[in-house]
Amino acid sequence: MIDDLLALARPEITRLIPYSSARREHAAQGIYLNANENPYPKAIPHLHRYPQPQPTRLRERFATLYRVDQDQILMTRGSDEGIDLWLRSFCRAGNDAIMVCPPTYDMYALSAAIQHAAVLSVPLIPDTFALDIDKMIATWQPTCKLIFLCSPNNPTGNVFPWQDIERLCIAFSNKAIVIVDEAYIEFASQKSCSALLNKYDNIAVLRTLSKAFGMAGARCGVVLAHKKLIALLEKVISPYPLASPVIEIVLHELEPDTLHKIQNQVASLKAARDELSTYLSTLPFVEKVWPSDANFILLKVNDAKGLVAHCAAQHIVIRDRSHMHSLNQCVRISLGLPEENQQLKLALESYQA
Ligand SMILES: Cc1ncc(COP(=O)(O)O)c(C=O)c1O
Missing domain, CATH: 3.40.640.10 (Type I PLP-dependent aspartate aminotransferase-like (Major domain))
Incomplete structure (x- = not known):
């Protein structure tokens, strides 16, 4: 074999x-x-x-x-x-x-x-x-x-x-x-x-x-x-x-000590991912949030380019994935530190699509 x-x-x-x-x-x-x-x-x-x-x-x-x-x-x-x-x-x-x-x-x-x-x-x-x-x-x-x-x-x-x-x-x-x-x-x-x-x-x-x-x-x-x-x-x-x-x-x-820290970070990122996913699904311009088993979230919005540009103007970089197969108007957002996720939420709140 x-x-x-x-x-x-x-x-x-x-x-x-x-x-x-x-x-x-x-x-x-x-x-x-x-x-x-x-x-x-x-x-x-x-x-x-x-x-x-x-x-x-x-x-x-x-x-x-x-x-x-x-x-x-x-x-x-x-x-x-x-x-x-x-x-x-x-x-x-x-x-x-x-x-x-x-x-x-x-x-x-x-x-x-x-x-x-x-x-x-x-x-x-x-x-x-x-x-x-x-x-x-x-x-x-x-x-x-x-x-x-x-x-x-x-x-x-x-x-x-x-x-x-x-x-x-x-x-x-x-x-x-x-x-x-x-x-x-x-x-x-x-x-x-x-x-x-x-x-x-x-x-x-x-x-x-x-x-x-x-x-x-x-x-x-x-x-x-x-x-x-x-x-x-x-x-x-x-x-x-x-x-x-x-x-x-x-x-x-x-080393075991550092590995332990990483396990805690992964647990925090997973919790933040689940919390952010729920939050994103309440936003009026978000059409779909897919469940994630990773440290990023894929979502469909009504204007991916517009959203990415709006976030960039607030110095927040997210990724337009619209060019990919079957992902029209989709963006991918990676999880950041708690304060960065908070800033992202503020930027999203000020977005009128
Ligand atoms: C699925 C996948 N595989 C591999 C890589 C690259 O990993 P590395 O940094 O180890 O080259 C990435 C980076 O984004 C990835 O998303």
Whole structure:
């Protein structure tokens, strides 16, 4: 089964002998005379040395955090790099394809365009934003190697039930990899699909520290998948994806004390989301507020452009999503600090559409 999935990869990647970086060849302590670094130390410890390609301490921390084995993990420069790695490893330019379910995160289609891979688009069912599973199965072609799902979905905010994701894993077993982007899962009522990694070889999960963990500036994402798929992506990733200051910062931020703080922040953001959703639905110019399992809210208004411009004039930036599939006159609002949410409410109150 896993061999069938590996056979979906670009043959030249399968055959590739990865670049053997100095730090990968010799990770042990000693006198380093093998990487052409400047030997004089800086004020920041170890800055003059290349970092570990996949830092062991961080890998251990993520394995505990995400409840997976260490060899099921690849750390990347944000999830965006993870998306790009899948595309570059599996899609032959001009031949292969991915499947996406719009409206969804734009980077799947953009990374496909950069790789010159085709995009099979199977829109979510309008209004409920559920997956159209029968249509996905009917649309699939043998050149389609990767199925991208975003759960909770950006920008609609809904999660896809496990049962749907499992149906897709079964339908596409040996045929395609189902990649579930869980950038916002910490805000959801449903648990991470990473628990399905030991059940299906063809599921992969993307996690990021950019959202709930509050480290968008650190650029740290994690791919979770079967160890042989991880080994394949590791051939393609750049030799040192994480900078050493980032590794230290992330390790610090994943200490139990900090994790506890993050849990509290997530709880506050979820409460604020529910409160703001209720408030938004009372406004006369709001036509619909969709329930959200993320840290943002999607709403339909009578004039999206007008509302975004009005908020901008009050120095509040919200996002017009009207150009996206089936989202005419829709805006997406991310949750801010309590005082920022309060300012948003004042701005909305002064809006006459
Ligand atoms: C669904 C989704 N996936 C991935 C990303 C990018 O994550 P990262 O900052 O880890 O590259 C975003 C950012 O907005 C996102 O919304």
